[in-house]
Amino acid sequence: MSGIAIRNVGKVFPLKDREFTALDNVSLDVADSEFVAIVGPSGCGKSTLLNIVAGLEFPTSGEALVGGAPVTGPGPDRGVIFQQFALFPWLSVRKNVEFGLRTAGVPRAERKRRAEHFIELVGLSQFADALPKTLSGGMKQRCAIARAYAVDPKILLMDEPFGALDSLTRVRLQEQLLRTWSSDQRTVVFVTHDVDEAVYLAGRVVVMAANPGRIVEVVDVGLPYPRTEEGRLGPEFAALRNRVWSAVHHQKGNPS
Numbered sequence: 091m092s093g094i095a096i097r098n099v100g101k102v103f104p105l106k107d108r109e110f111t112a113l114d115n116v117s118l119d120v121a122d123s124e125f126v127a128i129v130g131p132s133g134c135g136k137s138t139l140l141n142i143v144a145g146l147e148f149p150t151s152g153e154a155l156v157g158g159a160p161v162t163g164p165g166p167d168r169g170v171i172f173q174q175f176a177l178f179p180w181l182s183v184r185k186n187v188e189f190g191l192r193t194a195g196v197p198r199a200e201r202k203r204r205a206e207h208f209i210e211l212v213g214l215s216q217f218a219d220a221l222p223k224t225l226s227g228g229m230k231q232r233c234a235i236a237r238a239y240a241v242d243p244k245i246l247l248m249d250e251p252f253g254a255l256d257s258l259t260r261v262r263l264q265e266q267l268l269r270t271w272s273s274d275q276r277t278v279v280f281v282t283h284d285v286d287e288a289v290y291l292a293g294r295v296v297v298m299a300a301n302p303g304r305i306v307e308v309v310d311v312g313l314p315y316p317r318t319e320e321g322r323l324g325p326e327f328a329a330l331r332n333r334v335w336s337a338v339h340h341q342k343g344n345p346s
């Protein structure tokens with residue numbers, strides 16, 4: 091059971107002289123094995139919503155449920171990948187990737203095998219013994235992705251995971267993500283600024299607006315999987331992208 095239910099979630103942050111409503115009455119169901127993308131202008135609460143599902147923040151009102159149970163904190167059922175991922179600076183790439191497996195109690199030989207596999211997948215084999223400080227930003231991010239994939243969680247919560255990567259690596263990791271998603275049937279919630287990326291990856295695209303953060307539209311993508319580069323250039327894809335684009339960029343009070 092790896093479905094997610096977000097029920098009337100509100101999040102208010104106390105500021106010095108007032109309160110700020112980051113999320114206002116947000117409700118969303120993500121089915122078991124569904125791939126949902128969340129897009130919206132900066133500050134509309136995408137990360138806050140993801141953090142609530144991750145158990146890293148708590149709603150002021152409403153609730154988030156995972157597999158039918160209220161979220162009370164982080165758990166091994168949910169792997170979180172942020173844009174700025176904190177790697178352990180004193181551990182090599184390999185040890186960083188193995189870290190989560192060690193805490194999950196995976197035996198040593200299996201840890202080594204899995205780490206090797208995922209390090210290769212993200213193209214870091216040559217740097218497996220390097221420390222994070224010697225890697226570029228994109229390489230650190232690929233290490234963080236390998237670490238999250240290796241633990242094999244039923245739910246992946248991804249916050250702009252490919253934002254800092256060059257376009258080639260980005261496309262490669264998008265395709266890899268879709269492959270692991272369709273073969274392993276995990277639930278994915280993927281936050282991105284990139285409308286093209288959202289439509290390419292997701293079965294549904296949730297569009298949010300700011301002030302207060304809320305859902306304004308949910309677009310069913312409806313394109314078959316596996317998705318291909320040719321499909322990405324086709325008219326159906328273009329129509330969907332335009333629809334999501336207008337929903338994001340023609341919001342009241344958002345002049346862009």
Ligand SMILES: Nc1ncnc2c1ncn2[C@@H]1O[C@H](COP(=O)(O)OP(=O)(O)OP(=O)(O)O)[C@@H](O)[C@H]1O
Nearest residue numbers: 103110112130131132133134135136137138139303
């Ligand atoms: N701890 C906090 N205290 C006060 N305000 C906060 C806090 N965390 C987030 N906010 C505010 O809540 C709003 C939503 O933030 P959030 O990071 O969720 O937006 P976002 O849609 O992910 O933005 P971006 O696309 O720029 O990453 C922002 O206006 C932010 O300033």
